[in-house]
Amino acid sequence: MATLSYSVRTKLVDILLENSDLITVLERMGISLGFGEATVGQICRQYGLDVEFFLMLCQIYHNPKFAPDSNRLTHAALPQILRYLKASHNYYIQTLFPQLEAMFSQTVMQLSTEHQQILKHFYQEYQEEAIRHFDYEESHVFPYVEHLIACGGRCSNSFHIQQFSENHTDIDSKLHDLKCIFIKYIPSAPSSWNLLHTIFHLEDDLLRHTVVEDSVLTPLVLRLESENKEEK
């Protein structure tokens, strides 16, 4: 397993200067700027965050190929993992999607009405699919994990985290295609650059989001489920 290059004693500002995408994560985790020379340890104490998970998050944003070792985390980190995942869903739905939609409309305005409609339909399809996927997690997966935390893993439930191997591939493909289509086939409009920049940012963030779901949340819950089974 890869080791973390950041530690409790690393200054948060140094991590941020290296990874601009983490800025939006701070916002999602409710961390205010203006923290001076505070270290990761100090920030986590101040905001009541799980240090191991926060460091893992920094590392995943630093390098999306980083394979997190969920054994470094205890069940106590679960509520914060959920908090990050939910806050990210909110960020996509409340902030990025409306921005994308507006820039998208501006960029396709130059095209014929027919082409505009087809592209808008494609984008809508993507957005609805993504929101459906987030909804499923919020209504099935997260409540299950919360339930599991509440009863300390000792509860009977027909749902298991393994069922949450829902793949993200189709949604990812559409976003990727959107990028290709705008780069290769649509002449640029003033809004094109921001549109592409936002699509890239969304894609990068979703990639990290998926790493947290698949390589942090899932193994941790699996562990909780199996500990429970052994006790029975």
Place this chain on the structure above:
Amino acid sequence: MKPSARPHVLIVTPAYVVGRGVFESLSALSKYHVVDPIGSLADVTPERLKRMRPSVILLDPSELSPSDRTQPHAILPADLNIPVVALVTTLTDPNTLAAFDGAINIYSTQKQMETTIDNALQQGSLSAAVSEKTTELSAREQTILCHVARGLSNKEIADALNLSVFTVTTHRKNITRKLGIRSISGLTIYAILNHLVEPNEL
């Protein structure tokens, strides 16, 4: 059935009868997609051209200002390279005509018009948006892509083209590899933007 991108032909002439006549003659050939003639070059804005993306423009030289007579391509935005064929309605200086990608006049036969336009298209094919893009895919791949856009499954495409499902799958993999587009809806958009299928066919 071989779906090919039908070249889009744009006619610009103040001579209404000539415009209609050329429109009808070319439409009758059904190998072109002929756009309704435009009466004045002033209405052909760069934005409009970018939107329409014609494959060839038939332009009445009398529409060009005297300073532009020998450079008809100056009417195009810098990033569009579309062949411009002269549609001659009045006596025109041969120097002017030489600057066009071919010329037709009011005495041209349907066959002559077709030959002139096809030559111009061929010359412009390196840069004309549509033809350039569609060369990315082989004719067979284009056919399969059209079927995919129309919502046919691999099995249905295989049956329609007398191929094995395996061959269709291979073609589809190659299409995705060449275009970098993976989803069916993304491929459909590619097919529409490149005039391989018309939106109303779907």
